[in-house]
Amino acid sequence: MSLPRIAVDAMGGDEGVRVMVEGAALARRRHEKFNFLLMGDRAQIERALESHPGLAGAAEIRHCDRTIEGEDKPSQALRRAKGTSMGEAVAAVKRGEAGAAVSAGNTGALMAISKVALRTLPGIDRPALAALLPTLEEQDVIMLDLGANTECDARNLVQFAIMGAAYSRIVTGRERPRVRLLNIGTEAIKGTDEVQEAAQHLRDASTLAIDFDGFVEADKINRGDVDVVVTDGFSGNIALKAIEGSARFVTDLLKSAFASSFRSKVGFLVSRPATELLRHHLDPDNHNGAVFLGLNGVVVKSHGSATANGVANAVAVAARLLEEDLTARIRQDLAELGDHLMTNGSANNNKIESDAK
């Protein structure tokens, strides 16, 4: 098992220190063997810890007097990283002082800093951002990339499929996760050249421990019959946000419909347990914690607007991936897979996306 210590960027996120520290405290109660490095303003962190003596006893504060801002471009963030709460959280993973880093800050900055500090695993050209989404079945579905890479070639997509499958094996316990490429149709002739070429490679790669069966359309992501949905960061980000927005749209409609008549209001009160269940199932906090896959270390991104409960879920994702040693598993899969990786060696490796992208 990897080092049970998690570095938390206490300054990231819309709500600041209080929420990050409370989230860590909640997570600590669920994962008692973990302890924490809290990066950020010492005085503010100490004040926040006063309400959480359990965490205070299991946390070390590293004072950082600077932060990465939401508007910092990745290249600026890279130059400024040293001494910031985000930069130092990732640096702690690099130095082996923590097994994982969690931040609710600027996603592009976190990606750039993590990639430069931790480097990609051998055989991986680019890391990808992966998250768990709810389905109609018990099991969540993993989707990647969610925006780390605006444009992807077939090789990137194949590598994402392998990394997503490794993550899915931990989450589902399934030996051969059901992996599909996101596309605009399920017929073989549909989609871009990149998607078609990636599909061909995954079909040919019969030794891979994945159940690959072509394409999935965006309306089937949540049906519960797919474990990993692979796509480029542009489409993945659009699919993820469209799903979130549409779910919110329906629940907003529902609220206004229920508020529109006395009879509906009564109905709503009587059926409260059902609507609470719905609310719980759709609450983004319950699915908080996107993972950068493909790095030498675990980095988890929490939603900027997550509540303490959401932050706790993001920290729990980091804890679980450390307990199950995700990085070692991906490394092992990669070693076994060799030529299916389609890696081009070092040409693209560890290059940072230009800010213009």
Next chain:
Amino acid sequence: MSLPRIAVDAMGGDEGVRVMVEGAALARRRHEKFNFLLMGDRAQIERALESHPGLAGAAEIRHCDRTIEGEDKPSQALRRAKGTSMGEAVAAVKRGEAGAAVSAGNTGALMAISKVALRTLPGIDRPALAALLPTLEEQDVIMLDLGANTECDARNLVQFAIMGAAYSRIVTGRERPRVRLLNIGTEAIKGTDEVQEAAQHLRDASTLAIDFDGFVEADKINRGDVDVVVTDGFSGNIALKAIEGSARFVTDLLKSAFASSFRSKVGFLVSRPATELLRHHLDPDNHNGAVFLGLNGVVVKSHGSATANGVANAVAVAARLLEEDLTARIRQDLAELGDHLMTNGSANNNKIESDAK
């Protein structure tokens, strides 16, 4: 006003002639001045018309003994078009026998056949598929392209913006529709080169009668503060299906939640009017009828799985666009706009996408 006659491909769609004819009959009741050309198997159409004497008196049957199949590639469909119900419906528009064609058949085939028969408007390189989506406000939002063009350059996106705005003016009555490019963030540095270049052009085009203000993310499509969402066909198709799938996901969850306890069932019955309103608002039939914009004529695509009511809505879209003379309006906008169109003359014009795309 254009010719008030609509050509209906009576053989397209999963449900076949009965649903298409019933849909036309329903639409006819709402738009009494329209009459119809029904393309397809004469015996089947005559049988279906027996239940709809109103439509029978306002319809002419053109017997076609062949159909375009769901699995036909666009290039195959083009070769086979003549004499098929779909091909003849579009040909009727070309010959001026009808103002619009409606089909529930193979989308790629309908696109290819329409483009070759009707040609794109001067200044338009490629037609785009546009549909109305529900929002939290009274007014629907138009999104395009929804899958006609897998890959688009900046010029295509600018032309889509102009065509979408013309459609929106008819639907909303708004002189300067609020147009946004779909992107993975609202900051100027986000997105692909194509999206950024298109944004720059639309920002510079101050004489355009549109309210352009950069980007919209996929979770904001349904909020009701945007009239036209412009994107390439790959992302647009993914966004559209993600929205549909997520809405269905939430309503399925809701159904199972309400079915899970006696108390919830009672609540559900009491609040039935609210949930009926929701069902009505989200029913895809109520938003059926996607339009191919940018052609010399109106072509409307009905969902393959639409009910008669859905088909009626698709026919009503065609009727409305004829009444308001959409094609003349787009032509007029294009004439006024000149250099903002970024057209490259005839190089790409009227080229059919290869089947491999």
